Amino acid sequence: MVNLSDYKFVSDDHVRIQNGQKSDKNNKGAWRGVRIQTSDNITFTVTIYNLSGIHPVWGNNIQMAPKQMKIQEQNESLIKLRGYGYDAMGGSFADYGLTLHISNQDIEKVVLHMFDRNIESGKCLQAFLSQPSKKLTDDVDRRKRLDQIRGNLNIPKELWNPLTSKR
Numbered sequence: 001m002v003n004l005s006d007y008k009f010v011s012d013d014h015v016r017i018q019n020g021q022k023s024d025k026n027n028k029g030a031w032r033g034v035r036i037q038t039s040d041n042i043t044f045t046v047t048i049y050n051l052s053g054i055h056p057v058w059g060n061n062i063q064m065a066p067k068q069m070k071i072q073e074q075n076e077s078l079i080k081l082r083g084y085g086y087d088a089m090g091g092s093f094a095d096y097g098l099t100l101h102i103s104n105q106d107i108e109k110v111v112l113h114m115f116d117r118n119i120e121s122g123k124c125l126q127a128f129l130s131q132p133s134k135k136l137t138d139d140v141d142r143r144k145r146l147d148q149i150r151g152n153l154n155i156p157k158e159l160w161n162p163l164t165s166k167r
Contacts (some may be wrong), residue, residue, distance in 0.1 A: 002079070002100070002107055004044065009034040009110050010051065032063060034098070034110050036081075044069045044081055046098050048112065064112070067093045077102050092116075 012031050016023040031051035038044045048064035055061065069081035079100040083093030097113035 002102060002105060004036045004038055004041070004079075007036040007107070009036075009107060011110070034112075036098070042070065044071075046081065046096075064096075067096045069093065069096070069098065072097070 010031070010033050013028045014030060014032060015027070016025065029052075033049040033051050035047045035049065036044055037047075045066045046064075046069055047062060047066045050061045050063040053061065065087070067083045068085050069083045071079060072082045073080040079102065081098040081100075083096040085093050087093065095114060095116035097115065099111040099113065100107045101109035101111070
């Protein structure tokens, strides 16, 4: 089983599907971090970060505020989380879900579900994190950006090297 006690998934691309139609917007280079935290493997907190910079108004890089979720379905190839409860303004966390697609006991794709908007935004980075190409490994700018992302997620340098190992 995948350890979700403080799991971080970093992506530099995502696809948005709304009402069954894929958006034609190119999101390559839109760095995002999905963070899943739990202390009991029963309730989870999911937060999404914009890793491309700080929001000019809010002064942070949170793309989706923390949502509390529980496991709805789990097997060897996926984990489905669904929000429950309400935020301080009365917004329902049940409007959100997260599906983790698993291969070889590693998360290869994360899909954010926004049920109230009929939107699915899939973030996938399997080839980038698990099987880096020679070009990626030699790309100095990409290495610098990965180091910034690692710092934004507060991951100790000795614990994370996405260019040579799995999370």
